Amino acid sequence: MKKVQVLFLAVITIAFQSCQTSEKENTGITFLLSNPSTIELVDKGVKIARTEIDFDSSKAVYPLIKTASGEIIPSQLDDIDGDGEWDEIFLVWNFAPNEEIEISLAWVEEAREYEKRTAVRFGKRDAIDQAVTSRKGDVLLADELPRSIGYQPYQTDGPSWENDKVGFRHYFDGRNSKDLFGKKTSAMSPKDVGVNSKGEVEDNYHTMEDWGRDILAVGNSVGLGGFTLLKDDKPARLGVLVTDSVNNIEKSTFKILSEGSVRSIIHFEYNNWDAFDRKYPKVEEKVSIVPGMYGFKNEVKFDGLQGDEHIAIGLVNIHNDKGIKQIDDFEDWVVLMTHDAQGYEKEWIIGMALILPKAQFIEMIEAPQEGNVTDSYLAKMKTVNNEPIEYYAIGAWELSDEGFREAAYFEQYLRDLVSEIQVDIQVNKITQE
Known part of the structure; x- marks a missing residue:
């Protein structure tokens, strides 16, 4: 024994x-x-x-x-x-x-x-009598807009992305503006948001659910963190309005690069965009979202610029009666913030902001009252061909955190966030065996 x-x-x-x-x-x-x-x-x-x-x-x-x-x-x-x-x-x-x-x-x-703290949702149907299926990407041609094919092919009008604090969506159906989902829970919202029990595209996200809902009126603006191009301070929309049947972009491509527990990344490419009587061969944007932040990061660059244009980053201005505040006492960043009852029927307080690189920021202007880009504050940026501009778009809903009811609380959140953004963790390799 x-x-x-x-x-x-x-x-x-x-x-x-x-x-x-x-x-x-x-x-x-x-x-x-x-x-x-x-x-x-x-x-x-x-x-x-x-x-x-x-x-x-x-x-x-x-x-x-x-x-x-x-x-x-x-x-x-x-x-x-x-x-x-x-x-x-x-x-x-x-x-x-x-x-x-x-x-x-x-x-x-x-x-x-790991605990899932970021997600991307994207679905499409290829015919009006087909069910929506989940996709990793898509290509939209100029003559394939909802008005020309007779139905909306995309779940939530295009891809949506979220973290444990907030969600967003991009109108990939030709409009190319960005919308805001308010969240009441840290869990990821259901994958079938925007689809009914039959698999059909349905606008069911403008009603309150346990997770939250779409809370922002976008209109003909570029939304929260969308962008446009200026020439002589006049904006040209990257895309068209919902009433148009043919796009001014020959081909738009969307792709999910990563959907992970701690970061999700999506990519858009727009080829041969007609604007200012010119054709821009390529426009790119890369959106990423990480946990803990009431916002997302975007990276935008243009190919084909002739030197008299400026990229402009948009902040929707529909239900805002209190104006915009500029905070520029940071070393590397400028913040443009609004805070008002900015819900659809002015029923909720929403704080919104752009966090912009100070080295590239020129000034804030307002979009015209008429045209295909309206109802927007526009951050005019120094722009160089094929050089990216990186910025953050922030959306803070009072039902996500009741502190956001107060402008001072939202401003302090932005200040703390910028202080964190300005810090880069130093990574040093010690050993390799």
Whole structure:
């Protein structure tokens, strides 16, 4: 009996050592993450470029990241350029002021499930008598607008994206403006929002549900965080109005680049856009959303600019009687904010804002009262051909946080958010085995 016990202990010891060796071999790299600021960072995103990692695609392909104390950090692999290969590891973590955290990266065979804190929803039907199906992307040609084909093909008029705080949607049906979903819960909203029990496209998101609803009147503006192009301060709409049957864009392409637990990324490309009696061969935008923020990040660039145009970022101005406030005492960013009863029937307080790069911001102007771009404040930006402009669009609903009923509370939220945005976590590789 004693010999059996000794043998059993020996087997357990060998197995334990084997597990330790296997874990050590799989770990590979250790990084030091440093918060260089004196502020606390909550849900701070961190990027680790693929070029920082010696990666063997023939082995396990899913990252598992842990702190030195063994806590698992939610992370994902993201394909940023859409070439089918991942470009960076993205993770979200909390950092105390001036804190340094040592993390280890292991490669495992199965993807770990994390709490889902971002999502993208996109569906389409190919005929009026077909059900909507979930898609990863789509191409819209100039003669395929709802008015010309006789029905709305897209669920929620185009893709929607969200995090645990707020949601948005983009009118991919030719209008190319951006709308706001207010959320009352941190859970992701149902995948069938905008579709009825028969699988038909249905506007059922303007009624209050447990998760929230569409809360913003957009009209003929470019919405919250949409954009246009100015020439002599006159805007040209990238796309058309709901009453038009032919687009001024030859081809519009949408693609989901990533839909992960801690970041979702979508990409739009517009080819051969007619504006100002010119044709712009390509316009691109890349939208991303991460947890914890009442907003999304957008990156916009134009190809074919002739030097007398300016990109303008829009902030809808329909139910706003209190004007707009400019906050420019930050080093790198300018904030344009509104705060009023801006719901459909002015029934809710909504705070909205644009967080814009100060180096590219020129001034705020207002869209004309007539034309195909109206009801908008427009942030006029310094614009260079094929150089991106990155900015944030923020939407804060009083039913998401009752503090947003007060303008001072919303402004303080924006100030705290910009302070966090200005901090980049320093990533330093320590070892590689």
